[in-house]
Structure formats: structure tokens, C-alpha cells
Amino acid sequence: MSVRGGKFAGFPHHVIVFLAPATIIYTMFMVYPLLDSIRLSLYSTDGTGAFHFTGLTNYITLITDPEWSNAFWNALKNNFKFFCVHMLVQNPIGIMLAALLSLPKLKGRTAYRTLIFMPTMLSVVIIGFIWQLILSPLWGVSESLLGFIGLTDWFQPWLGQEGTALLTLALISVWQFVGIPMMLIYAALLNIPEDLTESAIIDGATHWEIFWHIKLPLILPTIAMVSILTFVANFNAFDLIYSVKGALAGPDFSTDIMGTLFYRTFFGFQLQLGNPTMGATVATMMFGVILVGVLFYLFVLQRKLRRYAL
Amino acid sequence: MLKKIIKITLAALLVMSMLATAAMAGATLKIESWRNDDSEIWTDIIIPAFNKAHPDIKVTFSPMPPAEYNAGLNAKLAGGTAGDLITCRPFDASLELFKKGYLVGLDDLKGMNEFSDVAKSAWQTDDGKSTFAVPMASVIHGFIYNKEAFKELGLSVPTTEAEFFAVLDKIKADGSYIPLSMGTADQWEAATMGFQNIGPNYWKGEEGRKALIAGTAKLTDKPYTDTWKQLAKWAPYMGKGFKAQKYPDSQNLFTLGRAVIYPAGSWDIATFNTQADFEFGAFPPPLPAGAKKGYISDHTDIALGLNTASKNQEAARTFLAWMTTAEFADLYANALPGFFPLSSHKVSLKDPVAQEFVDWRNTHESTIRNSYQILSRGTPNLENQLWNVSSRVINGTMTPEEASKETQAGLEKWYKPQQ
Numbered sequence: 001m002s003v004r005g006g007k008f009a010g011f012p013h014h015v016i017v018f019l020a021p022a023t024i025i026y027t028m029f030m031v032y033p034l035l036d037s038i039r040l041s042l043y044s045t046d047g048t049g050a051f052h053f054t055g056l057t058n059y060i061t062l063i064t065d066p067e068w069s070n071a072f073w074n075a076l077k078n079n080f081k082f083f084c085v086h087m088l089v090q091n092p093i094g095i096m097l098a099a100l101l102s103l104p105k106l107k108g109r110t111a112y113r114t115l116i117f118m119p120t121m122l123s124v125v126i127i128g129f130i131w132q133l134i135l136s137p138l139w140g141v142s143e144s145l146l147g148f149i150g151l152t153d154w155f156q157p158w159l160g161q162e163g164t165a166l167l168t169l170a171l172i173s174v175w176q177f178v179g180i181p182m183m184l185i186y187a188a189l190l191n192i193p194e195d196l197t198e199s200a201i202i203d204g205a206t207h208w209e210i211f212w213h214i215k216l217p218l219i220l221p222t223i224a225m226v227s228i229l230t231f232v233a234n235f236n237a238f239d240l241i242y243s244v245k246g247a248l249a250g251p252d253f254s255t256d257i258m259g260t261l262f263y264r265t266f267f268g269f270q271l272q273l274g275n276p277t278m279g280a281t282v283a284t285m286m287f288g289v290i291l292v293g294v295l296f297y298l299f300v301l302q303r304k305l306r307r308y309a310l
Numbered sequence: 311m312l313k314k315i316i317k318i319t320l321a322a323l324l325v326m327s328m329l330a331t332a333a334m335a336g337a338t339l340k341i342e343s344w345r346n347d348d349s350e351i352w353t354d355i356i357i358p359a360f361n362k363a364h365p366d367i368k369v370t371f372s373p374m375p376p377a378e379y380n381a382g383l384n385a386k387l388a389g390g391t392a393g394d395l396i397t398c399r400p401f402d403a404s405l406e407l408f409k410k411g412y413l414v415g416l417d418d419l420k421g422m423n424e425f426s427d428v429a430k431s432a433w434q435t436d437d438g439k440s441t442f443a444v445p446m447a448s449v450i451h452g453f454i455y456n457k458e459a460f461k462e463l464g465l466s467v468p469t470t471e472a473e474f475f476a477v478l479d480k481i482k483a484d485g486s487y488i489p490l491s492m493g494t495a496d497q498w499e500a501a502t503m504g505f506q507n508i509g510p511n512y513w514k515g516e517e518g519r520k521a522l523i524a525g526t527a528k529l530t531d532k533p534y535t536d537t538w539k540q541l542a543k544w545a546p547y548m549g550k551g552f553k554a555q556k557y558p559d560s561q562n563l564f565t566l567g568r569a570v571i572y573p574a575g576s577w578d579i580a581t582f583n584t585q586a587d588f589e590f591g592a593f594p595p596p597l598p599a600g601a602k603k604g605y606i607s608d609h610t611d612i613a614l615g616l617n618t619a620s621k622n623q624e625a626a627r628t629f630l631a632w633m634t635t636a637e638f639a640d641l642y643a644n645a646l647p648g649f650f651p652l653s654s655h656k657v658s659l660k661d662p663v664a665q666e667f668v669d670w671r672n673t674h675e676s677t678i679r680n681s682y683q684i685l686s687r688g689t690p691n692l693e694n695q696l697w698n699v700s701s702r703v704i705n706g707t708m709t710p711e712e713a714s715k716e717t718q719a720g721l722e723k724w725y726k727p728q729q
Contacts, residue, residue, distance in 0.1 A: 067723060068689070137550055137552075137555070138550075138563065157552070159554045160495045160705075246496065248497055248697060250701060251553070251701060251702065270693055271402060271686035271691060273403065
């Protein structure tokens with residue numbers, strides 16, 4: 001090949017044109033605001049509203065001052081609980097539903113798929129409203145439904161008790177989003193060539209064995225991806241808690257997660273005035289937690305996963 | 311023929327351009343507000359009444375949902391896109407706007423002398439030297455009760471706490487109604503309809519409120535612990551599952567006739583008027599044992615300020631001055647029963663229940679919510695703490711003594727006079 005026009009002759013300039021829109025928009029609306037909010041977290045405001053550079057003071061306050069740190073650790077702990085419920089309930093159910101959907105002789109597959117995915121497309125406000133009505137001790141149906149199976153005594157105002165409110169909200173969120181892991185895993189299962197399962201059947205394997213020994217190892221990368229998506233979504237969660245419990249995330253902050261703590265801090269609440277710099281600090285901590293989780297996935301989990309060429 | 315058409319066209323153009331200039335000359339005022347419920351009242355009643363006297367000033371009312379108002383307004387003010395007139399929350403939220411220079415001082419406004427110092431206190435600097443908003447209305451706390459159910463069960467309106475609990479016991483014993491309609495899920499009900507409603511009787515209204523600000527009284531003192539003790543006693547009379555009962559649930563329980571007594575804010579009157587098909591009345595917080603004088607929470611809640619960046623300062627001042635008149639007080643109070651004007655004009659209310667509420671001003675001492683002035687400035691925020699502990703006390707997950715201790719510790723953390 002003859003060299004013409006110097007060193008960059010082979011550089012495909014049109015690539016820049018194609019990359020530009022995404023890069024510019026992403027930088028303007030994601031990268032810049034993120035960096036700017038990190039910058040904001042290094043400042044403090046005084047009475048007149050002027051900003052002063054104070055270095056890491058906000059972070060030290062957030063972690064060491066009991067007024068802030070109690071709220072912060074409580075929110076972080078609750079957020080981990082929220083995440084654990086999703087990992088232990090949402091994703092196994094998602095896998096199970098996907099496995100059932102991919103069974104060869106299933107009838108009405110599309111109907112099931114659509115119905116299970118439906119709540120994901122509803123607005124959180126509607127989800128919150130529906131479940132509050134269902135679980136309402138005054139007008140809800142859950143008490144009489146429990147009555148049909150003789151469990152009326154089990155009924156409690158779950159959304160109002162410190163011990164049960166967070167779990168209830170997490171399960172509502174699971175109900176809403178279970179369609180997403182189901183769809184992703186279902187798609188992965190469809191990619192598994194039929195020869196594999198057919199030859200296993202000829203070798204005498206049951207559907208149960210096929211799932212555990214053939215399908216599951218093949219969809220592990222997808223499950224890992226679903227897990228990291230769940231992690232990011234859960235640590236950014238806010239809307240469901242806000243719409244059901246308000247920004248004060250009661251009772252006694254038992255449903256307070258990072259998102260609601262951030263909202264209260266940044267925008268203020270009732271008589272509490274907003275504190276943009278402290279809010280930015282909470283936001284940066286949220287970003288940090290998510291970053292650590294994603295890096296763990298990228299550098300530890302993803303490298304250990306074995307991928308099979310199908 | 312052609313000439314005629316040209317003549318008509320020219321005349322029409324002339325008229326149109328004149329109309330256009332006339333419109334340019336008259337200022338357009340935009341009111342920022344969180345009262346989206348009152349949109350129709352402003353556009354159909356208040357603004358037309360104003361335009362009768364001042365047809366050249368056009369006024370538009372542009373409300374936001376209450377929960378978004380503070381954040382939304384701050385963003386608009388910072389961006390320079392806020393309206394000319396700003397509806398002001400009481401105390402610090404608005405004081406901060408004034409300190410940042412977003413609101414104009416209004417001490418020289420014609421008609422400001424119609425308001426008492428207490429009425430203006432919510433929109434003044436701490437030293438009381440400058441006022442930056444025209445007070446519009448206050449809300450009063452008390453109890454609204456179902457008159458028909460009272461008659462059916464042979465109950466009479468309680469005036470003391472002993473009578474109050476006797477009434478609740480009777481309703482409970484009868485079994486066909488829920489005695490008290492309140493929930494703790496929203497938390498603010500417990501603090502506002504509970505703690506701030508019955509509390510002034512214990513801490514003697516303004517006296518106790520000012521002592522708390524001066525640091526001569528503590529939240530661990532008897533009046534405060536007693537208020538929470540009283541609240542804790544409410545729980546057995548509240549509906550089943552009150553821990554998950556929200557504010558609209560409480561309202562519905564009452565308007566559907568399933569609950570008899572509703573710890574109320576006077577703003578509920580308007581809702582109940584449209585939803586309840588039975589007759590209801592109101593009584594002030596019953597007196598604790600041994601008390602002679604009654605106190606009510608008559609809370610300054612809403613005012614209108616002037617945006618510094620407004621290009622129509624004169625027109626805006628005209629509107630604000632009109633708001634100090636008896637005409638406005640009368641219109642506002644009757645259009646929104648339960649929001650009581652703060653000016654000294656005598657206003658006759660057409661709504662009987664609203665009239666009952668406002669009559670307490672003659673027999674009781676008025677005070678405002680004790681967490682609103684100065685005391686909710688620090689971290690932890692006293693108002694948020696009151697929501698939290700009051701609901702926990704009613705839920706039974708915290709004792710009244712613990713509630714006192716926690717809130718006092720919070721105050722001591724940042725408030726010098728309490729340290």
C-alpha cells in the first residue's frame with residue numbers, strides 16, 4: 001500500500017462525525033454535570049448565599065458528625081437491604097420466569113411475557129398508589145384476601161411499621177421491575193442452540209438437569225449483567241419511596257435510602273432549607289458507592305466469568 | 311369601491327395598532343403560588359374584583375404543586391424567570407429569599423399598618439425592622455366533629471380533656487364509629503394536627519413559644535412531655551391500621567361518616583363542605599386539667615411578596631396595596647373558608663364552621679406553631695424532628711420522655727440560647 005498524505009492518511013475521519021453527537025450530548029448532560037456536582041461538594045455556603053471553597057469538610061461532616069452520619073449510614077444500610085431484597089427475590093424470580101417461558105411446550109407464551117412486563121411500563125406514582133390501596137388497612141383488599149385463606153390475624157399495616165415498611169416497599173419494587181431480568185435472561189436462553197438441549201435429552205437428562213448444568217452456566221454472564229443493572233438502579237432509587245412515604249421516609253427514617261436523603265438535603269424539606277453543597281456531597285457519595293460496585297463487577301466478576309462460544 | 315376598501319382596511323389597522331399599544335401600556339403581573347387548589351378562585355373572583363378598580367393592570371395566577379414550590383421558585387428566582395409577585399411561605403424560607411435580595415422590603419407600602427405585629431412576624435427580619443410580604447391568611451387548628459353522630463350517640467361537645475376522653479370512650483364503646491380520624495403514615499398529621507394543635511394549651515401559647523426561643527424553657531419541660539403523653543393516649547381511639555393511614559385516608563374516613571372526630575386544620579373546611587353530606591361543627595382543643603385559659607394555634611401561613619427583578623414594580627405595589635383593603639379580606643375569606651385574613655378589617659364569614667373557628671380568637675389566646683420561627687434553622691431540623699417523634703409516640707415505638715429528650719438534644723446541638 002502506498003503512503004499518501006502523511007501519517008494520518010489511514011485515519012477514518014468520518015468516525016469523528018459519527019461519534020460527535022453522542023460524545024457531545026453525553027459530555028454536556030452527563031459528564032459535565034457530574035464533575036460540576038463533585039466540584040460543588042467541595043464548597044460551603046454562608047448566610048448570604050456565597051460559596052466558599054472548603055475542601056473535604058463536607059465529607060468529614062457527613063461521615064463524622066452524628067447528625068449527618070447517622071442519617072447517612074442509615075440510608076446506606078437501608079439501601080443495601082433494598083438491594084439485597086432485589087437480588088434475593090427479583091432476580092431468582094426473573095430467572096425462574098424466564099426458564100419457564102423458554103420451556104418448549106408452553107402455551108400462551110407471549111401473553112405471559114407481556115403481562116409480567118406490564119408493571120415495568122407503568123409510572124411509579126401509579127404503582128405506589130395501587131399498592132397503597134391494596135395494602136391499606138382501611139379500604140384495601142389484602143386483608144379480606146388473607147381472610148379467604150384464614151390468615152386475617154396476619155394482616156398488619158405493613159407500610160406503616162418500622163420493621164416492615166422497607167421490606168414491603170422493596171417487594172413492591174420487585175413486583176414492578178421483575179420483567180426486566182426476565183426479558184434479558186429470556187433473550188439469553190433463546191440464544192442457546194437447541195442441539196445442546198436436544199442432545200442432552202437424548203442422553204437422558206431431565207429439564208431440571210438441563211437447566212442447572214447446561215442453561216444456567218451459559219446465561220451466567222447475563223445474570224451478572226442483570227445484577228449490576230439492579231445494583232445501579234437500586235442505589236439510584238428514589239421515586240417509589242418518595243411517592244409512597246414522602247421525603248421524610250418514615251416511620252423514623254426506616255425507609256430512607258440514598259436518593260431520599262439526597263433529595264431532602266439538596267432541595268430541603270418543609271422548614272428545612274435546601275443545602276446544595278451538602279446535597280452535592282451526598283450525591284457524590286452515591287456516585288462513589290455505585291462506582292465501587294461497577295468497578296467490582298468489571299474487574300473482578302466479569303473476568304472470572306467463563307464465556308462459551310455457541 | 312376600491313377606495314372604500316382601502317379606507318376600511320386602514321381604519322381597521324389603526325384601531326388594531328391602538329389596541330396593541332394600549333395593551334403594551336398596561337402592565338401584566340404574574341403571581342407565583344403553591345396554591346394550585348385556589349386557581350379558580352383567583353382567576354374568577356379575586357383578579358376580576360381587582361380589575362374593576364384597576365382595569366389597566368393584567369394579572370395572571372400561575373401556581374405550581376405545593377411539594378415542588380420551594381425548589382421550583384428558588385430555581386426560577388436564580389434564573390431570573392420568576393413572576394412579579396411571589397407567594398411567600400412563613401419564616402425562614404421567605405426570609406432567606408429576602409436576605410438574598412429576591413424580595414423587596416414593603417414597610418412603606420400603603421396599608422401595611424392594617425396588620426398586627428404578630429401577623430407580620432412571619433415575614434419580617436429577626437429584629438422586626440423590615441417586612442417583606444403582605445400577610446394574606448392564617449389557619450387555625452382545632453377539632454371538627456360529626457354533629458349528627460354526636461346527636462345519635464347523645465354526646466355533648468367536650469371542653470376539657472377529661473370530657474374529651476369520655477366522649478372518645480363512649481364512641482368506642484358504641485362500636486359503630488371510629489372515634490378519632492388521624493393517621494401517622496404521613497408524619498405531619500401527628501405533628502401538626504396533633505402536637506401543634508393541643509400543645510399551646512400546655513405551653514401557654516406565645517409565652518411558651520417565646521421562652522423556647524429565648525432558651526428559658528426546654529423541650530424536656532413538663533408542658534412538652536405532657537403534650538406527647540396526651541398524644542400517646544390517642545392511639546387506642548384511632549382507626550385500625552392508623553400506622554399506614556395517610557392524610558387523604560383520614561379526610562375520607564371523616565367525610566364518609568365512619569369517624570366522628572377529626573383533628574383539623576381550618577383549611578379542611580372547604581374539602582369537607584364539598585364531600586361530607588352531614589352537618590359538622592368544630593371545637594377548640596379541650597383544656598387540660600386545671601387550666602383556665604385556652605390557647606389556639608392561629609398560624610400565619612401565607613403572604614405575598616414583590617420580586618426585586620420585576621419590571622412592573624409600580625403595578626405590583628398597586629396590587630399589594632389593594633390586598634391590604636377590606637375588600638380583599640372579605641373576598642379571600644369567603645372564597646376560601648378556613649383561610650382567615652390577618653388584617654384588622656372586620657370580616658363577616660358566610661361559612662358557619664369557619665365562623666366558629668374564627669370566633670375562638672375572641673375567647674382564646676392565639677399563637678403560632680412553635681417550631682416555625684428561628685428554631686428550625688439548624689441541623690437537625692426541629693420541624694422534621696417533631697414530625698418524626700410525634701408519629702413515633704403515637705405509634706408506641708417511643709415514650710413521651712424519649713421524644714422530649716431527642717428533640718431537646720437536637721436543639722442544643724446548634725441553638726446557642728438552648729446550650
